[in-house]
Amino acid sequence: MVIDLSSFYNVPRQMDKFFDELWKPSMISQRRHAYPPVNISEDTGKIYIYSEMPGIQIEDVDITLTDGSLVIKGNRKHDTGNYYRQERPAGLFQRVINLNVPVDADKVKARMKDGILEIIIPKAEEAKPKKVSIEAE
């Protein structure tokens, strides 16, 4: 990081921004405690979301797309019996993913394979990058 002390740059604000980024809640709280873990990728036309949820049927997962965010909800049930060891998480879970681009809500696809949930969300036409042609004079 380059610190320029000339008046052109607003140094105190840059410093604040730097420290704010260090302490972003997403770096601390989300990674450790959020369940289930998700991976998010995108290309020019689609957003891909993968989430680890072993032992859950696709029917037991509730996926809702509201204005600007995707909510994944579900319930992990556990067996009855005499437990010697219990490490697998059980109970209700929810995860909210913010989508910063307009999406095509009617064409969202979701499937489950080997305990991985895959959600593919196509971006809306207006969010796709367009090439602007420049005419030479």
Place this chain on the structure above:
Amino acid sequence: MANEVQRKEAHKLPRFSPSTDIIEKEDGFHIYMDMPGVAREQLNINLQDTDLEISAQAEFPKLKNASNIHMEFGDCEYVRSFTISDVVDRENIKATMKNGVLELYLPKADKARPRKIEIEAG
């Protein structure tokens, strides 16, 4: 030395001990292990005397021409081993893999099953 280097290269993937539930029921023991991303072919179960070792590799779909925005999990290796007591009928252990969860069923040996004792009227 050369052996050691080779071994390190073979285990490049991060290793995890999968979350496990062990439940005793009337018919035997049930072990559930969370192994998301593991297909049946990538799973190895070895039983040697009293040691049961489970290892698997998880691979996640890779996308071409897509950029990763946020990552919380990735390719990894699951390894875990258990010691099995004499109570278990070792010949009849069953394993099923479904939806990323491995279920091992370890039936109790006949001699360990609870038995009802008849009382004779005297």
